[in-house]
Amino acid sequence: MxxxxxxxxxxxxxxxxxxxxxxxxxxxxxxxxxxxxxxxxxxxxxxxxxxxxxxxxxxxxxxxxxxxxxxxxxxxxxxAGTRAPAAKASGLFxxxxxxxxxxxxxxxxxxxxxxxxxxxxxxxxxxxxxxxxxxxxxxxxxxxxxxxxxxxxxxxxxxxxxxxxxxxxxxxxxxxxxxxxxxxxxxxxxxxxxxxxxxxxxxxxxxxxxxxxAAALALTEPSVLFDVLAPATTAERAGDGFVLNGVKSAVVRGAEAELFVVGASLDGKPALFLVESSTEGLEVEGDPSMGVRAASLTRLELNDVKVDADALLGDADGEAYTECVRLARLAWCALAVGTGQAVLDYVTPYVNEREAFGEPISHRQAVAFMVADIAIELQSMRLLTYKAAARAAQGKDFSREVALARKLCADKGMRIGLDGVQLLGGHGFVKEHPVERWYRDLRAIGIMEGAVLV
Missing domain, CATH: 1.10.540.10 (Acyl-CoA dehydrogenase/oxidase, N-terminal domain)
Structure with a gap:
């Protein structure tokens, strides 16, 4: 079977x-x-x-x-459609x-x-x-x-x-x-x-x-000082539906996606809209990036895209949109933890096996401390991410926890990628080793909005 x-x-x-x-x-x-x-x-x-x-x-x-x-x-x-109930809280941390x-x-x-x-x-x-x-x-x-x-x-x-x-x-x-x-x-x-x-x-x-x-969340926009909670893409009421205009970037597999969840400003509040790929007025453009390249990132242009009234996903007052952003940031924190763990797993045997002056380079305190710092920061990233996820699953307010997790994962995740390259020396700069790719990927944590959520 x-x-x-x-x-x-x-x-x-x-x-x-x-x-x-x-x-x-x-x-x-x-x-x-x-x-x-x-x-x-x-x-x-x-x-x-x-x-x-x-x-x-x-x-x-x-x-x-x-x-x-x-x-x-x-x-x-x-x-309102069917909703999965909140997870039961044990009362224990x-x-x-x-x-x-x-x-x-x-x-x-x-x-x-x-x-x-x-x-x-x-x-x-x-x-x-x-x-x-x-x-x-x-x-x-x-x-x-x-x-x-x-x-x-x-x-x-x-x-x-x-x-x-x-x-x-x-x-x-x-x-x-x-x-x-x-x-x-x-x-x-x-x-x-x-x-x-x-x-x-x-x-x-x-x-x-x-x-x-294939389907994609489209929240990010290619604008200076972009604020995901104040999208420049607009949704205007027109008859019994809406008209969408704007540009979205970092849309995963946009060229093959058949359904998009697009973030747009409706009556001054951010909202989510379901847009099928066959809708007239949609254009997709290749947008290769520094990192996360395997996700086939694209730009999505919306030119007078007309959708029905039932295309609105969730409410129109911004609550569903805000929760979507938080759940997406939580997903990116998890991706940062996973990639950071890959870096740690790769550099640890490398520094133990790579020899200089007749001994492994891990015997040098500068190297050993750098690896230890990666492990420490990684565990703190994981702790905050798991705590935010647990509160989200239980239906509790997790805005504070996910904000702390994203800040830590964006800063320390990028640092972990940089240190991983540094620990490999010249090898960290070449494509023979995957650490340079992980470093480029980790830089996306503080930039990407949407794309995935949990």
């Missing part, structure tokens, strides 16, 4: 009743089946990326968005993962090590994730991790903690590929958190089925 059949609503017979009740256990079961299957050998990581993809993403392009599928529109029901969560971390880490890491260098050069890797990420259930079980997902309660653990584990393989793999699930999670009944019935079946669409 293939994993994709196991993950389908009608194909869970291979799971125990406990696994069906427990979303983390369900995911672990699926991931374990992946690890035991021959899928890893079939993803074709060595296959050369299509030259056309390489050309348009590296050199830039400007074209209409992907034609996309025709989503079966459900309208009329504006009631204990961030130790549960047994199931630890299993999840172990198996996703194995996937990141055996599938993601080997594909990272080529994906960085071509600015595109391998198709086989993306398909494998679908089979392990990433798009439905944050979707309520009653809607075809695997979440019985809010899954910010599980999402953080998955994002961290994937980023240990490569941040860019992690972002590319997590983007569709981020849109599905947003629909689960703020979608109406009609919106969920229209779009979520595509994410819980076999043919999961």
């Amino acid at each position: 293939s994993l994709i059949n196991i993950l389908k609503p009608g194909g869970r017979n291979g799971l125990s009743s406990r696994e069906r009740r427990d979303p983390i256990g369900f995911t672990v079961a699926a991931l374990n089946r992946l690890a035991q299957s021959d899928l890893i050998d079939r993803v074709g990581l060595r296959k050369q990326t299509e030259q056309a993809v390489f050309t348009v993403t590296r050199n830039g392009f400007k074209t209409a968005t992907a034609a996309g599928r025709q989503f079966k529109k459900v309208s009329g029901n504006t009631l 204990d961030l130790t993962p549960t047994d199931d969560e630890q299993m999840l971390v172990d198996v996703v880490t194995e996937f990141a090590t055996e599938v993601v890491r080997p594909a990272a260098a080529e994906a960085n050069e071509t600015c595109a994730a391998p198709e086989g890797l993306l398909k494998a990420s679908l089979e392990i259930g990433l798009p439905i991790l944050g979707v309520p079980e009653s809607l075809g997902g695997i979440s019985e309660e809010r899954s910010a903690t599980a999402g953080v653990l998955v994002a961290e584990a994937l980023a240990r393989g490569d941040m860019g590929l992690a972002v590319a793999a997590l983007a569709p699930g981020s849109v599905a999670t947003a629909l689960g958190l703020w979608g109406t009944v009609a919106q969920q019935q229209t779009y979520l079946p595509a994410f819980t089925g076999d043919d999961v669409p």
